Amino acid sequence: MAGVAGKVAIVTGGAGGIGAAVVGTLAARGAAVVVADMVGDAADAVAADIVKNGGRAIPVEVDVADEASVVAMIAAAVDAFGRLDIVHNNAAAMGDDVLGRDGDLTTMAVEVWDTTMAVDLRGPMLACKHAIPIMVEQGGGSIVNTASVAAHAGDMQFMAYGAAKAGLVNLTKAIATRYGKANVRCNAIAPGMILTPTAQQRLSADVIDMVMRHHLTTRVGTPQDIAEAVAFLSSDEAGYITGHVLFVDGGVTAHLPHVADMYESV
Ligand SMILES: NC(=O)c1ccc[n+]([C@@H]2O[C@H](COP(=O)([O-])OP(=O)(O)OC[C@H]3O[C@@H](n4cnc5c(N)ncnc54)[C@H](O)[C@@H]3O)[C@@H](O)[C@H]2O)c1
Numbered sequence: 001m002a003g004v005a006g007k008v009a010i011v012t013g014g015a016g017g018i019g020a021a022v023v024g025t026l027a028a029r030g031a032a033v034v035v036a037d038m039v040g041d042a043a044d045a046v047a048a049d050i051v052k053n054g055g056r057a058i059p060v061e062v063d064v065a066d067e068a069s070v071v072a073m074i075a076a077a078v079d080a081f082g083r084l085d086i087v088h089n090n091a092a093a094m095g096d097d098v099l100g101r102d103g104d105l106t107t108m109a110v111e112v113w114d115t116t117m118a119v120d121l122r123g124p125m126l127a128c129k130h131a132i133p134i135m136v137e138q139g140g141g142s143i144v145n146t147a148s149v150a151a152h153a154g155d156m157q158f159m160a161y162g163a164a165k166a167g168l169v170n171l172t173k174a175i176a177t178r179y180g181k182a183n184v185r186c187n188a189i190a191p192g193m194i195l196t197p198t199a200q201q202r203l204s205a206d207v208i209d210m211v212m213r214h215h216l217t218t219r220v221g222t223p224q225d226i227a228e229a230v231a232f233l234s235s236d237e238a239g240y241i242t243g244h245v246l247f248v249d250g251g252v253t254a255h256l257p258h259v260a261d262m263y264e265s266v
Contacts, residue, residue, distance in 0.1 A: 003235045005030030008081040010073065012064050012127060013091030015042035017196025018146070021223030022088055022230045027055035029231060032081045036060045036073050037091070056081070064091045064123030065115075074130045083138055086234040087131045089124035089145045089168075092161075094198070103157045113160045120164035121171070128175055132184055140183030142234045145172050146226075147188040149249050169245055176243030185242035187233045192249030194221040214260065216251030 009026050013019040015037035027033045027050045035050075037043040040061035050057035058080045062073040077084050093099060093115055101112045124145050135141030150158055151165035168188065175186040193199070193211050203211075212220055229248045232238055247253055 002237070003029050004086065004231055007031045007085035007234070008034075008077060008083050009086035009088065009234065010034040010036055010077050010084065010127070010131070011088045011090055012036045012062065012073075012123065013038075015039055015046045015059075016091070016094075017198055018191070018194055018223045018226045019088075019090045020046050021227040022090060023057070024050065025224070025227035025231050026086070026234070027057055028053075031086065031234075032056035034058055034060055034073065034077045034080070036062045036064075038063055064089075064127065065118040067126050070123075070126040071130055074127070074134065078134065084131055084134045085141050087127050087141070087143045088230050088234070089127050089143070091119065091123055092146070093119040099158065099161055102160045105159045108160065116160035116164050117167075120161065121167045124168055125171060128171070128186075132175070132179055135184045136179065136182040141185075142238075143172075143175065143184065143186040144230050144233045145169075145186070145188045147172070147190045147245060149190050149192050149247070149253050151190060151245075152253060172245070173243045180242055185233075185239070187238075187241060187243070188245045189226060189229050189233070190245050190247045190249060190253070191226055192221055192247070192252040194223060194226060196223055212250075214252055214257045215249070216254060221248065221250055 004026050009031045011019050011023045014023045014035035023033050023035050023046055035043045035047040035057055043059035047057040047059035060073050060076045063069045098112055098115050128143060145168050147169050148165040150162040151169050172186050172188040192215055225248055229246055
């Protein structure tokens with residue numbers, strides 16, 4: 001079967017901005033989807049919407065940082081749909097209470113560092129830990145981890161976030177290496193600015209314009225841009241792609257912003 005039709009997928013953070021777009025896209029293309037999110041009501045609503053539109057979905061309330069909760073999430077997927085083909089590790093601690101306090105390292109609360117590592121890095125690790133044996137047993141599967149452009153360059157803030165996402169890139173390659181011969185592929189996506197509903201609320205038009213000056217495209221990224229990449233990497237058509245980091249970033253990492261500023265060419 002082409003694409004993701006007939007496959008079973010878990011999307012963590014599936015009720016959020018990017019996750020909801022991934023869930024909707026996978027379901028519309030024939031996958032059965034587990035909408036896994038810390039906000040149970042929101043997961044319920046997203047899953048109900050898919051079912052209303054003729055798709056297959058169940059909601060699962062999960063805290064990806066908690067091993068027992070992740071074990072229950074994986075079990076719910078297998079109980080509902082009989083197998084597990086795709087895991088998209090999308091959830092991250094993006095709120096004001098964590099990412100919003102991830103600034104100057106010298107004054108950062110250690111709990112901000114710890115929560116970032118627990119959700120953004122331990123979370124994907126736990127999902128992989130408990131999904132891979134099922135994938136190996138059934139003959140294969142595909143994992144897509146959401147990293148970030150922040151994994152690949154230092155910045156003035158988001159130091160915990162960048163470190164966690166950089167760890168996730170390495171974990172992606174290690175999993176691809178160790179389980180490739182068991183037909184488990186593992187790739188990462190590095191999004192640039194993606195205008196989710198939350199980002200739209202949080203960022204002023206001036207800030208978005210300033211950030212977009214350093215992206216090379218004529219428009220800002222959308223959750224659907226990420227959904228298309230996840231759907232492709234999860235599909236059999238991407239069967240020869242593993243251990244890869246796909247930048248879906250409007251070209252922001254393709255150049256040196258200060259040189260562009262010097263010559264005003266971007
Ligand atoms: N939006 C961007 O510009 C951007 C850029 C680069 C990378 N990313 C990455 O994309 C992913 C999604 O980001 P987003 O912008 O859609 O964020 P978002 O905050 O809109 O959505 C995140 C979702 O994850 C859920 N979540 C948070 N902690 C959780 C936990 N412990 N267990 C289960 N679910 C949890 C939230 O409830 C929410 O539904 C993240 O991994 C983020 O790092 C986003």
